[in-house]
Amino acid sequence: MSSTLLEVTRSAHEEVERLERSIVKELQNSHATSKDSLFQSHRIRHMIDTITATTEKLVEIYEDKDNARKDEIAALGGQTVTGTNVFSAFYDRLKEIREYHRRHPAARVVNSNEEYEAMLKEEPVIEFSGEEATGRYLDLHELYNQYINSKFGEPIEYSAYLDVFSQPHKIPYKLKLTRQYREYIENLLEYLIYFFQRTKPLEDLDRIFSKVAMEFEEQWADGKVEGWEPEDQGNGHVPDQHTVIDLDLYSTVEELVEVGPEKLKEALAALGLKTGGTVQQRAERLFLTKHAPLEQLDKKHFAKGSRGSEQNGIAAAPQVNNWKEIALTESKINKLCQSLDETIARTKDNIVKKQALTYEEMEAEREDEDTHAESESDDDDQQIYNPLKLPMGWDGKPIPYWLYKLHGLGQEFKCEICGNYSYWGRRAFERHFKEWRHQHGMRCLGIPNTKNFNEITSIEEAKELWKRIQQRQGYNKWRPDLEEEYEDKEGNIYNKKTYTDLQRQGLI
Template sequence: MSSTLLEVTRAAHEDVERLERLIARELQREAENNRDRLFQNHRVRHMIDLVISTTDKLVYIYEDEDNARKDEIAALGGQGANGLFSAFYERLKEIRDYHRRHPAARVVDATEDYEELLKEEPHIEFSGEEAFGRYLDMHELYNEYINSKFGALMEYTAYLDSFSQTSNIPFNLKLTRQYREYLEHILEYLISFLERTQPLQDLERIFSKLENEFDEQWADGKVPGWENNDLENGHASQESVIDLDYYNTVEELMEVGPEKLKEALVALGLKVGGTIQQRAERLFLTKHTPLDQIDRKHFVKGSRTLVQNGAPVQSGSKKAIALMEAKMQRLCEVLKETIIQTKENVEKKQALTYEEMEAEREEEEIQADTESDDEEQQIYNPLKLPMGWDGKPIPYWLYKLHGLGQEFKCEICGNHSYWGRRAYERHFKEWRHQHGMRCLGIPNTKNFNEITSIQEAKELWERIQERQGLNKWRPDLEEEYEDREGNIYNKKTYADLQRQGLI
């Protein structure tokens, strides 16, 4: 017996109502810990997706583009009283025939299937560094950043602070393919992390609102970091324009300087490489030749230039790149607390020994199903004591014993602060101080312990070099050799006598 369209519609409405009741029931249940809350949110997200798909099916049925629903309603009505009853008995006959052919058929209760949704444990993949959604794992993106042309060498913790701040990246490097791919990778990871940790977050609504605001700001030239981007609006910025009417030869144009020529070439979408003469020749081409008639080999790969009212317009991917930056910054606002916790976790791990990290990992595994996040949030810490390896404030007596309220600054480490005498003494052997000493060209020996000033380190190194120059051991003159007769010679004399065959 095939289901009628009206029966499908009724069942769909029933499914939607049942799912709504299950969602309400699930949300009323208080989660025991972070893991349970995450599973709860994913179960609710799955049920919401089922409601959306079922509702889409209902909308399609009610639109009735093929008039199937209208025809079925007309067939149920029949024509007159006789037609109505004949249609009813025909349906009843079909139902009886079906159960006669399938006597063992049982009634399927859809409620049982939906109750299983509340018991399932969703499979969510996290890396070890993410600690089941507590922290971000941006090591791959960090390596991509520091190994790129637009990036800079920095620590991982500094990268977590600054990866969302794109204002320090030069404008010409933002238009490269490498930077665009980097932004795509960041967006892909942040969206994936948000979907895994906050499945009830409506990303589509967030991005829709953001894009509307972005379009208005872009039209007004008020997008942060892109305020002077006048090329997209149809005219080059005044700073980058060179009036070629004042120059009659390439040699005269070369007097402008390489940087000014580079800015003018970037504004036109032309290549900026080569010597100053090659730059001037490339720019001088535009004096008598329209941009659309210049050989494509002179343009940057991937850039397309148009001409509107005699002014060059670069219609590339600038708006798309600016939009990706805006999306990344909005996602960072949503994940602000997670980013802060990630940085704190990385700094804490740098101060732990291997044994302490293993103990922390084992304790987290044991307490993952029993410890509630509410208890962690209610930790009373009015003195703002440092957190121990167990995630709780250390005792105050231990804080005083180690002098953690005492700050030591090291100029060689870039004025980095070390709290407590122990951390201060240990840092002389750590990578940050060693890197600072290498930059100064000074060996990091015991002679330089307790030296934190760059000037003092340089003065001490000069004194050591002077002392080594006066008291330097000279093996040719001071190394002693003895012949068979017991005579003592220095190395140089012994070698000379031996060559002459005298000894």
Template sequence: MSSTLLEVTRAAHEDVERLERLIVKDLQNDPPTTKDGLYQSHRVRNNIDTIISTTEKLVEIYEDKDNARKDEIAALGGQTATGVNVFSAFYDRLKEIREYHRKHPAARVVDANEEYEDLLKEEPVIEFSGEEAFGRYLDLHELFNQYINSKFGAKIEYSAYLDVFSQPHNIPWKLKSTRQYREYMENLLEYLIYFFQRTEPLQDLDRIFSKLEAEFEEQWANGQVQGWEKQGQENEDDPAQLTMIDLDYYSTVEELMEVGPEKLKEALAALGLKTGGTVQQRAERLLLTKHTPLEKLDKKHFAKGSHGPRQNGSTAVSQDINSLKQIALVEAKMKKLCDLLSKTIEQTKENVVKKQALTYEEMEQEREEEETQVDTESDDEDQQIYNPLKLPMGWDGKPIPYWLYKLHGLGQEFKCEICGNYSYWGRRAFERHFKEWRHQHGMRCLGIPNTKNFNEITNIQEAQELWEKIRERQGVNKWRPDLEEEYEDKEGNIYNKKTYTDLQRQGLI
């Protein structure tokens, strides 16, 4: 019976009201465990998202841009092209209703109480790694390795990294101008957002960030952003100090050409070198400064009237003040999330320190205590997990059974070059990672859309070759008017545009 627009509107309003009642009923239940509370939050979040999408459809119906709703209301009143006939409209609608029930004699009314019970028992799928222990701890090991192997980082222990990762203002701002730091901060922010959305689904992160961005704009204008005090004004006075292209990340001319002709031109101009030529010639000229000091370069590479470079040859300037501002904004968002997750960060620190302090004998003792002690779930969560085989953690924060470990092939390693040679254990985790943030970020860096065409592809070169083939195929399939646009002569003969034009030019038609 949802064939009419008004019936669709009524059904949408009913769905919204039903979901609102379901949310109220769900929130009236006090979850006994942390896991149940997280399930409840995700159920409510899913229902809220459904209400939002349904309401947006209702708004489109009420806007009635195509006048379909207005015409349907007029038809209900019996208005036709010939006049008003109320009885005709009534019997037409009655006939439609009878026809519907004739076709669906076994249709039954859905009991809302049954749907309530099913939806309230639903357990949403929430993915946590074993290290995260169902949202109790952060898993920053990958970002930790990225930090200690960088120029802006330091060789510290993981426990010490948990104290400093939320304090980017302690890093000198000149080290923040590199691509390596920008990628690190973007990865850190993406992980924290992903973790926050899994553990706090009812928080409105968009509203939090909107408020933060408004405050950030004011602080940046006044030079009060922590770690970036007055850097904006200083950089405006000295364009050569904006941001640098770190040539350590480029080993060939082809790689440097991907930066683009304009960026290469700006970098060469900042060094006092010639900016003309093709993209390849500019890249070759700039790459010379990687291993050769500027004062030892041949004078033919320098522009006429140049007074020499404004900085050393290991790096070149290529970014404007807006890029620095974006890095500072990413830092601000990251620090805001750290404030919201402060309790989780503290629990992660305590867990890491506890693991480091345990000896083998203490781990054995804890294992024996776990075998003899029967306690509640909350008490079990506070105990140290004995895991000598280093099996992955399950949803309850405990190691999965060994037979399940073998069944899913979790001992099999899959590496993805697009994800930075990150390892995935087990076929299921490998297949799932193509939709996760790390792989999506890698594809964005390559400038390739993360579609189903690229599933199972982990090699950067293979992905780029496939993308080129797809682009070529799309180019072939484009409409070509000279061959596909049709023309008809006086006798009814059909020609394409090119043939018709030639015949007409020759006076044959």
């Protein structure tokens, strides 16, 4: 009977032993495909989680904080409130069993072995996107778009991004001190953890991260975290590389004023200090950090919300903790990438293979498919009637006309960048901007294939838009006043502006 605490305990022990035998039995089975092996791992993971939950319930019962187990054991020996009466306890328990069967007359014994046999044969539900191909490849397209459209990233191909996403330590530290970069690495870590749990369910991720955290604390204390090595830790200062401005090069506030307001603002923001005020006030505020650590500065110098809780009268500097959290996240990403190195290599090979597929090879595959379809048709002695010349479906027969009209497959789109190649239907047209043919055409034009150029199929329009983007961003902008050079009779070199001013003054 499961109504008593002791019966619940016995049932829980039985369930744990049955699950352990099921795990052993499952591990004795070998599978030919990686998909079946993955399903096996998830079934074992589910049984291990069930054992853990049941064991926690048993521990709670044995702790017996409410003395319920102790009272029930005493009742079995006849020790009731009225005294010791073995027969009374026996008949009370018998009455309880009869009452249970009176309420449940249709109750029957369930063969638990059949239930667990069915569990072994059940295929777990694992969510994989089409790009991930049941855990063989990574799907980093969203993170790739976030990377190339950020200030810390660069416009590179997806295949090249697969080489650099696992190396965040190579990004300059100044670009890491932004909310945009922090959101990017948090999203990257979240995806890698999710992918790792789906493809390697038997790995103990908590233990892996605990080891990473221990090693990280030692390296951070010694200043040996890759990409975050301090140049000067003296007197409790924040490392010089994180202050953006090297204060050792300036001996007075007046010299620091010459740096400029924007540079001072950037340095103050990196330290969590207030960035407002005049240039003189900013320089004075920043100059305070040269001879005193952040912990000794007055609270009024820090920006609102950037100060943590105070301990022993000394306020902490949360900005340093933020850097530490970013560095720890990078260490976790590096560890996961090391564990998934084979998957990363397979993903890159798959992308390169898709990009290297030439037009002739695609046409050859299409001809082979048509030949194969024709041979099957000849074998079946069936002649396909297709007067409207509709596209063929997966079964080798023309698709329905309503489906043809629904997807607009009669509408032709031409792309000059793809060599005037025709795309039929809006869906195929929108999808082709990410395919190899369009990417190759953009590379030939020397233009990065970003989302700014979606819906643009003309070469001239693409060049004109790229020119405007370059002008807006300051790329390849010719500044004759500063870059055009002039030489006087004595061989001195001046730019155009300086040379014109000296000539006007009669000095040349």
